[in-house]
Amino acid sequence: EIDADKVMIAAYREFGIINGKKWGEIKTAKESLRAQSSKSGFLAFQQELQAYSDEYAQKDFHYCPHIDAIKELGATAEEIRFFCQDVLSAGDYGNMEPHPCVKLEFKKQIGAGDDCCEYCVTRVK
Numbered sequence: 001e002i003d004a005d006k007v008m009i010a011a012y013r014e015f016g017i018i019n020g021k022k023w024g025e026i027k028t029a030k031e032s033l034r035a036q037s038s039k040s041g042f043l044a045f046q047q048e049l050q051a052y053s054d055e056y057a058q059k060d061f062h063y064c065p066h067i068d069a070i071k072e073l074g075a076t077a078e079e080i081r082f083f084c085q086d087v088l089s090a091g092d093y094g095n096m097e098p099h100p101c102v103k104l105e106f107k108k109q110i111g112a113g114d115d116c117c118e119y120c121v122t123r124v125k
Contacts (some may be wrong), residue, residue, distance in 0.1 A: 018092020033057035084111020
């Protein structure tokens with residue numbers, strides 16, 4: 001029997017890794033955040049830059065179209081949390097796998113019921 005959840009998580013992680021490899025060599029938090037960011041992302045997710053240095057970089061997402069879509073489909077709070085933290089985030093963490101000099105952490109997530117997502121990157125020494 002196929003576990004669809006595991007398949008989706010693995011697919012998002014692999015997609016993230018493939019995209020992360022396209023970033024080139026990342027050495028700082030600032031470089032990582034810049035590589036992961038785009039004008040369309042800032043507009044669609046209503047992102048706001050909070051910190052931008054070599055050691056620590058953060059942007060906040062004030063809207064998530066993915067979460068709105070799954071809510072419209074009638075997902076429960078538990079399903080929304082799972083989709084956000086386990087499926088979608090697998091791609092974000094996958095982006096970082098090719099770059100051992102940086103670490104990603106979500107301090108808040110809309111899918112967990114928070115008011116925003118805090119996408120925080122720290123340089124690892």
